[in-house]
Amino acid sequence: MITLPRKNASPKKIEHLAVSASEAAKMLSLSPRTLHQLTKDGEIRAKRVGRKLLYGIDELRRFVNEK
Numbered sequence: 001m002i003t004l005p006r007k008n009a010s011p012k013k014i015e016h017l018a019v020s021a022s023e024a025a026k027m028l029s030l031s032p033r034t035l036h037q038l039t040k041d042g043e044i045r046a047k048r049v050g051r052k053l054l055y056g057i058d059e060l061r062r063f064v065n066e067k
Contacts (some may be wrong), residue, residue, distance in 0.1 A: 017057060018047070024055035028064070038063075 019027065024044075025035040038044045039053075044063050046053045 015057075018054040019057065019060075021046070021053050021055065024060055027060060 021035060022032060024046075025032045028035065030038075035044065039046050044055065045059050046055050048054075
């Protein structure tokens with residue numbers, strides 16, 4: 001979560017909608033290789049944005065809840 005300073009107010013927190021592959025692997029306590037294999041097998045969906053593969057937070061939650 002990112003905290004942005006605001007004038008004369010408490011910091012505003014921004015919740016990420018998607019994370020990189022390395023962040024997703026850390027969040028799921030998986031190796032990057034295992035995450036890649038799960039993505040390849042269709043168990044976890046990811047979206048390519050430019051050259052980067054992004055994993056939606058809701059998709060990661062879905063995967064954890066189904067396991």
